[in-house]
Amino acid sequence: MNFDSFRSNDSSPENNNRQGLLASGWRPYQRDFNLDFFGQILFHDTHELTQKSINLASYYADALGRRDYTWWANLLNVASDYTRGEFQKYWNYITPEPLMPDHRYKDVLSTETPIVQLVSRSSIPIDYVLNRLQEITVLRVLKLLGCPDIITQYYSERDFYFPVDKFVSWERLDVVNTVYAYWSKYDIWLQIDSYERGRRQYTLMARNIAPLINKATYDLAVMLSGYQSRVGKVHSQFPIRTFPADIQSFTDTVQQAVLNQNQLAVVVHGEPGTGKTAWTQAVAKEILVPFGYVIFILDHDAIANFVPPTYLERVCIVINEADNLAQNRASEVAQYNNKTEHILSLLDGTLYQSVIDDSGIQIDQRLVVLMTCNTTERLDPAMLRKGRVDLMYEFKQRFV
Secondary structure, X not given: OOHHHHHHHHOOHHHHHHHHHHHOOOEEOOOOOOHHHHHHXXXXXXXXXXXXXXXXXXXXXXHHOOOOOOHHHHHHHHOOHHHHHHHHHHXXXXXOOOOOOOOOOOEEEEEEEOOOOOOOOOOOOHHHHHHHHHHHHHHHHHHHHOOOOXXXXXXOOEEEEOOHHHOOOOOOOOOOOEEEEEEOOOOEEEEEEEOHHHOEEEEEEEOOOHHHHHHHOOOXXXXXXXXXXXXXXXXXXXXXXXXOHHHHHHHHHHHHHHHHOOEEXXXXXEOOOOOHHHHHHHHHHHHHOOOOOEEEEEOHHXXXXXXXXXXXXXXXXXXXXXXXXXXXXOOOHHHHOOHHHHHHHHHHOHHHHOOOOOOOOOOOOEEEEEEEEOOOOOEOHHHHOOOOOOEEEEEOOOOO
């Protein structure tokens, strides 16, 4: 082999990636001998163990007994790549592999990051916002988990590990193939796949990840209005105690119903300026957020295409001006859209519970729907049937 070809091979992408891993802190994973694991092989795979042991011994005997070379050359031959490779195969057989995820775990939550999607005035960014919410949830869960017990990566037929005492953040971790991390305290696995242009796929796998998701999504709110969207915290300008006494008393009834019911629909109506929208924001911030609800504030276009994410245990949907949305289907205006049917399906739970997805996280979801309207006269009569709307109240005093 000439010098040029050697230099070309040494600078191959595979070698560069391996050198990059070592330079960034990754270290070759050395498989340790485990007596219990070896005992299982000895008693349950005796024939294969015997055959592999004989084969390895024959490789060494062949390396030591060659007559074409002197004794010291034969000793050097024992340390050749060929013989060393055979020993490595044997060692890998009698030692346990690095820990790997149990893909039978039923709870799986995944996201690509960063989330990129074009948003325009002609496109309601529902998918973008829900993907952004899922990204935030996964990243928040990772922040709650903190430093894992192990971090491994398999590349170029070798296992590598990253010393956890040197771990800083997932963004700064070099990923050239697939990275696995494990938290024994929570029995949770993380899988990271690297894509082009710095994009990554984070996948969390666990037996029960719902408690961590509940913590991660605490105080989150989503606003969808036309082509605008925002994921953050719910804002309330007026505390509940600033509302009239009768509304405060009604709020106490709503709070008790939230505690007692898995599904609740509330309609407040009254003339403009009586504080209906301000009240929904106050209830969301002071009552529902402390109970762990994720708040979705949706306008007319957004509600027509919205399905609550299945991985959220508690969801609140705020719909303002519902009389312009869930209109009486006997009217001519309501004939041109299906928004009324969509609202009724949300209230019934039939829209998103009729088909259960086999993948991902499926939990028993609690749903609260807060709706405001100027008048109930234009609402479809089916909206007001018993079992759909649980509580109604009229706001009579001018508030804002």
